[in-house]
Amino acid sequence: MSEGITPSQTVGPFLAIGLPWPDGPFAAQPDAPGALVIRGRVFDGAGQPVPDALVETWQADPDGRFDHPDDPRGRVPASSGFRGFGRSATDAGGNYQIVTLRPGTLPCPAGGTEAPHLDVSVFARGMLDRVVTRIYFADEADANAADPVLAALPDPSRRDTLIAAAEPGGTPGQFRFDIRLQGDGETVFFDV
Amino acid sequence: MTAHDQDVSQLVLPRYVSAAGVHPPLDTPSYHSSRLRAPGQPLVPLPQRLTEITGPLLGPERVTSADADLTAGAAGEPLGERIIVSGRVLDSDGRPVPDTLIEIWQANASGRYAHPVDDHPAPLDPNFTGAGRCVTDSLGQYRFVTIKPGAYPWRNHHNAWRPAHIHFSLFGRAFTQRLVTQMYFPADPLFSLDPIFNSIPDPQARARLIAAFDIGLTEPDWALGYRWDIVLRGRTATVFETAGR
Numbered sequence: 001m002s003e004g005i006t007p008s009q010t011v012g013p014f015l016a017i018g019l020p021w022p023d024g025p026f027a028a029q030p031d032a033p034g035a036l037v038i039r040g041r042v043f044d045g046a047g048q049p050v051p052d053a054l055v056e057t058w059q060a061d062p063d064g065r066f067d068h069p070d071d072p073r074g075r076v077p078a079s080s081g082f083r084g085f086g087r088s089a090t091d092a093g094g095n096y097q098i099v100t101l102r103p104g105t106l107p108c109p110a111g112g113t114e115a116p117h118l119d120v121s122v123f124a125r126g127m128l129d130r131v132v133t134r135i136y137f138a139d140e141a142d143a144n145a146a147d148p149v150l151a152a153l154p155d156p157s158r159r160d161t162l163i164a165a166a167e168p169g170g171t172p173g174q175f176r177f178d179i180r181l182q183g184d185g186e187t188v189f190f191d192v
Numbered sequence: 193m194t195a196h197d198q199d200v201s202q203l204v205l206p207r208y209v210s211a212a213g214v215h216p217p218l219d220t221p222s223y224h225s226s227r228l229r230a231p232g233q234p235l236v237p238l239p240q241r242l243t244e245i246t247g248p249l250l251g252p253e254r255v256t257s258a259d260a261d262l263t264a265g266a267a268g269e270p271l272g273e274r275i276i277v278s279g280r281v282l283d284s285d286g287r288p289v290p291d292t293l294i295e296i297w298q299a300n301a302s303g304r305y306a307h308p309v310d311d312h313p314a315p316l317d318p319n320f321t322g323a324g325r326c327v328t329d330s331l332g333q334y335r336f337v338t339i340k341p342g343a344y345p346w347r348n349h350h351n352a353w354r355p356a357h358i359h360f361s362l363f364g365r366a367f368t369q370r371l372v373t374q375m376y377f378p379a380d381p382l383f384s385l386d387p388i389f390n391s392i393p394d395p396q397a398r399a400r401l402i403a404a405f406d407i408g409l410t411e412p413d414w415a416l417g418y419r420w421d422i423v424l425r426g427r428t429a430t431v432f433e434t435a436g437r
């Protein structure tokens with residue numbers, strides 16, 4: 001069934017020419033009620049920051065709905081200023097930032113619920129295809145405990161690599177999610 | 193069982209086919225930059241649920257009609273060979289992907305990117321930034337006017353040169369369909385030497401990245417035309433039901 005699909009190639013070192021948008025990091029307006037800031041750094045296998053990566057996020061709205069016709073529950077037009085999609089290039093220190101709203105829980109086709117999460121794509125020079133991960137929230141312990149993706153991880157000791165923690169010393173609504181491409185503390189990446 | 197539970201048990205989602213064997217392995221040692229950036233652990237299967245079968249439907253609000261002409265918008269005309277690059281975005285069951293955002297970026301005719309990290313000693317072109325955008329029409333068609341990019345050297349190995357290419361970024365309609373790739377030009381002598389092009393295991397899949405010269409697309413006394421279709425992962429289920437009642 002993969003017949004004819006166009007293969008992936010790396011974004012290369014110059015993605016900054018074509019991909020970043022001035023409003024990219026703002027999946028929601030920063031002054032929206034309940035706005036969250038997720039900050040983190042991308043590291044390579046030597047523990048060095050990756051200064052030429054692009055982090056993209058996609059998620060449900062706070063009610064767990066999507067502004068999308070393929071959601072069989074029906075499309076729910078996004079509220080003003082909410083895009084569901086965030087895009088942030090990393091800076092010289094490997095830092096990215098996404099401003100968004102907390103997504104709702106989602107029903108699973110086979111029953112049960114998925115905990116609030118963002119799907120994440122990471123692109124960079126040296127990566128011939130994107131890698132995909134998820135951001136969950138540390139303060140959703142009950143929902144996370146019921147989440148089928150977290151429950152199915154082959155190595156539960158790596159679960160914490162998928163969970164954004166409250167920013168140390170930050171205000172409520174500030175989270176930290178670092179992405180380690182390889183080696184110690186390697187982030188769980190998914191085949192979707 | 194509550195009404196809510198009933199609804200949930202009736203959710204039927206489209207499913208996107210696997211691209212297994214099509215994309216290059218992340219760990220491709222001949223591409224040296226992959227050594228520290230490819231995950232060492234196996235990827236974990238992620239079932240396609242609501243977040244994966246939806247995606248950002250970015251379209252006309254992100255582009256103007258001028259964004260598809262990379263030769264316009266500056267004080268003068270860029271140097272180099274003016275070309276038209278056009279084609280269709282389809283999914284792998286042959287359906288067009290309409291109203292989807294395409295973003296491109298590329299080197300100038302001399303093989304130099306308008307980026308501070310590019311120190312290739314070839315001239316910058318003040319009339320060429322190398323970035324473009326457009327949205328596919330109702331038939332999935334797109335069209336860019338640009339300059340044929342030059343080949344350029346890089347430091348992967350001794351005397352390493354990238355074949356001329358244009359970077360393409362596509363969203364499709366679902367998170368599963370997101371694709372970033374590169375379009376190449378016919379009969380480039382650098383193909384056999386390029387570890388990025390050759391990272392794609394299947395030669396037939398590799399060949400799908402090469403545009404075709406098209407005299408029908410070529411405009412007399414103005415620009416050569418190249419045709420390149422892009423195929424995203426298709427769906428196995430074309431019918432899905434509304435949950436509940």
